[in-house]
Amino acid sequence: MTTTSAITEPETTRTAPTSSVTSTILSFLSHQYLVVVVAVAFIVVGLIKPSFFGAGNIQNILFETAFVGIAACGMVLLITAGLLDLSVAGVIAVSAIAVGTVLPYTNIGMAILLAVVIGAILGLVNGLLVTYVKIAPFIATLGTLYLFLGASFIWTGGKVVTVTSSNFRALTTDSIGFLPYPFLTLIVLAVLTYSLLYRTSFGRTLRAMGSNQRAAELAGMRVNQSKVVVFMVAGACFALAGVFMAGRLSSAEANMATGIEMGVIAAVVVGGTSLRGGRGTVFGTVIGAMLFAVLSKSLNMLGVSSYWQYIVTGAVLVIAVAVGARRRSAAEVRGAG
Amino acid sequence: MPAMLAVENIVQQYPGVRALKGVSLALDAGRVLALVGENGAGKSTLIRILAGIEQPVEGRLLLRGESLQLANSAESQAAGISVVSQEFRLVPQLSIADNIMLGHELTSGGVVRAGHTRARVQELLSTLGLDLNPDRLVSSLTTGDQQMVEIARALSRDFDVLIMDEPTAALNRAEIGRLHGIVRRLAAQGKAIMYVSHHLDEVFDLCDEVAVLRDGSLVHRSETGALDEQALVEHMLGRKPQTFERAVDAAATGKDPRLVVDGLRVGGFDEPFSLSVGAGEIVGLAGLVGSGRGELTRALFGDRAALAGRISIDGVPVQVRSVHAAITAGIYMLSEDRKSEGILPHLDVTENTMVSRDPKSVSGWRRLVPSRRSERAVFERLRGELSIRVPHGGQLIGNLSGGNQQKVLLGRALQSGCRVLLLNEPTRGVDVGAKLEIYQLIRRLAAQGVAVIVSSSDAPELTAISDRCLVYLAGRQTAELAGPDITEDNIVGASVGQVAVGGTHA
Amino acid sequence: SDEATAGGAATEFVKQDPLVIGYSVYDLQNPYWQAWSAGVKAAAEENGATVVVADQKSSQQEQVSGSLDLINQGISALIVTPVQPSALPATIDAAHDAQIPVVIGDIGTAGDYDAYVLSNNYNGGEQAAQYLIDLAGTSTESKKVGVIELHAGSVVGEERVAGFKDALAEDTRFEVVASLSGEDTVDGGYAAAQDMLSANPDLDIIYAANDASAVGAQRALETAGKSVADGFTLIGFDGNDDALALIEDGLMSATIAQDPYGQGEAAVKTALALLDGKDPEFSDADTKTVFFPVTVVTKETVADFTAGRENR
Amino acid sequence: MLDTSKAQLDAVASIEHEREESARRGARAARRQSLLQKLGIIVPFALVLLAGIVLVPSFLSASNITNMLVNGAILAITAYGMTMVIALRGIDLSVGSSQAVAACVVAVSVNAWGLVPGILSGIAAAIVLGLLNGVIVTKFRVPAFIATLATLGIYRGVALLFTDGAPVMITDTAFRSIATSSLFGIPVPFILSVLVGAGFWFVLEKMRFGKHLVAVGGSPESATDSGINVKRIQLIAYIAAGATAGLAGVLLASQLGSVNGSLSTGLELQAIAVVVLGGTSMAGGRGNIVGTFLASLLLAMINAGLNLLNVPSFYQYIALGVLLVFALSVDSAQRAAVRRVFEGRVA
């Protein structure tokens, strides 16, 4: 406060930094909160069932985290921009089948590249439908989900494409220490996603249009263009997840990821990103993915019976978020409709 | 007898901001109290507390001497307090009638009585001089009309205390006159009224008393008669205001035309628009609701389809099929609708100012990956120039006071590096001190050769800054005023259809 | 599969104490698989072993990671009923690294498995067709047939339909006029049958690839005013209790009964044999298969069949 | 300076004229708004209907018409509640599971206590589940998406535990005939869906609750500041969603005569789809019951049509996808056209 601050007593200027620090700490904690939940769950289960701490199980958890997490990196961009994509399972199937089909003829690099390109192209389809045909993302991508699945079934004639290349399987399922490659990939991807969202003007456009599309347009931002691009980026992420899943299943087929979209969106939302757009937490998303993985592994390791697993999973979810919601409620955004 | 409504030692604290530092104030029945102060002084905060929207961290409320707890706005309304808030609380998807009666619908057995409601609303609207169809969706109203509906909404309840937060910010002179009439009548009926405005003439014209907030503290209170505008401004700013004399830039008007609009037809208006603005010239657009000022600027900015006509900049014809096309052609527009077409609530103030930043002003890859340091620096500069009151550049814009939000958006426009700048209601809700600084900035920008169009319902504003002033009436240009002819009376006269005879009027 | 035998021979299995058997099951929402795991539990109990179950919930991911969960908690033997057979190899390798034998239960196989308890789905389809042919006897009148498939991409579903269609193709009296997916569920079967009947009001026969969809189809017949009593033929697949009840009441013609419970028992016995280095008594040694026949159950045979089930 | 000068008097006098001008334009804009909202689904609906009649053999057969009406009706009833929830910016992912619970409870209790108590307890169960959703959303401030995603799992588990995973046959023939019988040749479920739909329409369009619901969905801040009890509105909407899912569950149970814990898996996507197809915006503030009703019938027509044509399941995926996209692209095309007309350009 320059001109006016001449007459304001310094108080405002003093309180500003200190309390803004506390507020940032608060909001930081409210995000960390989920980490605490995951950590506690992990330790408690481990104490009850020591084999839970075994490298095998930890890897198992990290694998699951990676598949959902990698896809969720794409999804968090979309949701931040006020968009949504339900066609995840379709994109994964098509691109994984593509990998499986071409692997015998090309090297792994090319195969993976192809998958990612295909993912981007399918994303392009979604983007065009939403942006220029102006179909609500929910319906447009629900439609393309069916389209892509149908395409996969027809392509494979409903048969399975087995992934024989042991190198490919190694590349997609091996680990450094107890950290599987897909998980390391997730870490890298998450960092990239964060930078894209908060360091680039593209990311700024995404957050702006998620926050107030009308205002973003009038500010001269390339809203339409960015919509299409973000769908393509997301498609590429889904495809990458598909590549790793194909490796783990050593096969690819239309049903390989059915229903995954809910898990992916859930990871994003549980991570603290609002479906209303404007803001996205990438770190939270990764933690969200991890929460679900830890949860499902815990229930199996504790031998919780199938039907009760449905109930416990839901209950834990509600409780975890409910407690978090109380803390976060302060950090609501004013003027956001 | 005790005051109708009183607050004692009210303190309100937001993260990073102490908005109210122990304010005590009383409203008496039958009197109109003006509450004035710089942007961010704490006026709306105090009002949000009286409306039950926020609860203070300290202090207490007294209604007729009885202490009063307000947990939510329902309780405030029940206590007989009715509020016109600065940011409209309208629901775009509902009709005018539904919005006005929202929360106190006329029903029988839960069913809304459409007939009664329409009649009731119709009557309210006509006292405000509005003949809008009550069934119209609010989303289709201009800002001006929305402001009137927001006012009608406050009047539709029965109340003892009426609190109006900048009710006239979006109104033109005729509407203001009518509103004042109503306020006087209500005061005569013994209502206690608090009236917030940055138009000091209103304060002296309408209000019995004036209270001045500065940086969260009450620094002055007296009968309006007891002081003059000069003194009042000094109380508000805590210093002498620098004066802004209108330097009629003879050169500017002479300069060759930068923007030329020829026969631009806009849907809903029978006559096409034609005008030309010279480089470095500031042209004002005046007119009542429905004048088409809004549509004209939107059409020039590619936001509303132009059905026919030519636009050229520096002699080069330009197609403005989209907003982006307009911007690449060197045109930029500031919308009059701060909330729904301006602010990006999830972004901090720095980012909000940078979203339209001129790409040419940053080097190659920095356009893709903006430098936070340079952006922070630029924002700090603007914050000084526009005296934006905000604890730090990382503050979310939604947490700023209305006027400060307006300043941020203006800063955004200044960053656009455009050749033609279209400003709709540029100083809506901005305090007197900052207003002058903003006029200086606009002038400086013009001096750099930018062609500026200022569309405003605030006649004094137009007289203050425009080199030339075009007055519209239902899409027809009724007058072109220049130099000494640019007077409030001429503007108002022409905007209701009398051709101005020189400067000699009333 | 000869490389399977080799690998199988190479691995040394260890029987831990306490003796725990892991069962990774397709989906416990389905009565068929409930019966399967009931069989597994019963047989384990007899042999002083305990069972831990991981439900794949019809998810291929869960199949892999659920199986690993079992391996990761020190089981002695693993039984897997895979949603996706092709996804088995990785699991099997992991098990073998931990010296755990892997028995595949139904559906299909891949990789270096140690035993396969097979319910012959293709043959089941053939038997359904044969049942129709026998039923028709010498009559020459042609019959319209509707087929209700399992969900798109279901391995067993395709075998059951293929076996049925192939066998029926030879007899010119039968014409398959409709073939729709019943999504393995009652409501799916209902919708499919509903629409078949609207499209072909003169339909004579419906063959449903599992009992859930058959039960739905039966209800659709009722609604369309048709019934087995006056000459319509409705065949299911699985031998679930509710289907058997319908057959008893004469509302359904027949079901191709599998023996999920028995398969579960057999899977455990085989696993234990492998652990003890005894002969698993394969029906077919090269493919390491314990072969499980399927039988046609009709109104005539249903009583004995259910009785047979009770006595265990 | 704001003395009532001549100019101002004139201003006040001649302002009426300006108002007419602007009112004219505004009224036109208002018409455009509502037209765009209502029109939505009708055109694709008509097109698909026409295609069905022309291309699909026995599309108009009595049995097929009945099937489409009944299946459409059952989906529509579920979707009514969903329409309300989405209109106030919420979502209910648990409808499928709630419906399963309701269906199972109905089955068991009809067998135990007979028709009426059975039906009542079934719907009651669903209402409780809806209430629980509402409480989690309003009291514990859990985002609707997560809250109902969680209860989607919980309720599914409850349904499976309640039936022990086994199918439940319904013996009561009176109950079994509800969904299959008709009044004056019109299937009972369809009549029900029309009545319930009319009820929801009335509440949304004509009652205070409806206005408040739109306010909460359209602008929560405004709603709260207007003294509306937002949480109460939300609670009621989630209860309604549970109730309609339950009612549909009862009809489903009656239709199938046999139920199990896995019933209606994945129903949430279908329900949301028809709501959005019907023109209710997921951004909240706009609920279109008529649209939901038509969209449900549209989906029923599509599914039946594809089956009647005996389209193999692989290709049904493609066809369904194309038709969904097509339906809404027609919608947006017509929006564009209408907009052009109003902006004075040639359509």
Ligand SMILES: Nc1ncnc2c1ncn2[C@@H]1O[C@H](COP(=O)(O)OP(=O)(O)OP(=O)(O)O)[C@@H](O)[C@H]1O
């Ligand atoms: N939710 C909030 N979080 C943080 N700071 C806030 C919040 N609301 C208001 N403020 C700060 O409190 C101060 C007072 O704001 P207020 O809106 O009362 O000012 P005002 O007097 O109404 O200004 P104007 O004339 O521009 O409307 C401002 O500095 C503003 O930034």
Ligand SMILES: Nc1ncnc2c1ncn2[C@@H]1O[C@H](COP(=O)(O)OP(=O)(O)OP(=O)(O)O)[C@@H](O)[C@H]1O
């Ligand atoms: N996009 C639109 N949709 C619906 N109605 C509109 C639209 N644009 C303008 N109108 C109507 O046309 C009338 C004139 O609008 P215009 O923008 O010209 O007013 P204005 O001169 O800008 O007044 P204000 O100063 O209040 O903004 C308004 O009353 C409004 O109701």
Ligand SMILES: O[C@@H]1[C@@H](O)[C@H](O)OC[C@H]1O
């Ligand atoms: O019969 C079983 C069927 O019911 C299930 O859906 O898939 C596996 C089959 O063995």
Ligand SMILES: [Mg+2]
């Ligand atoms: Mg204010």
Ligand SMILES: [Mg+2]
């Ligand atoms: Mg305007």
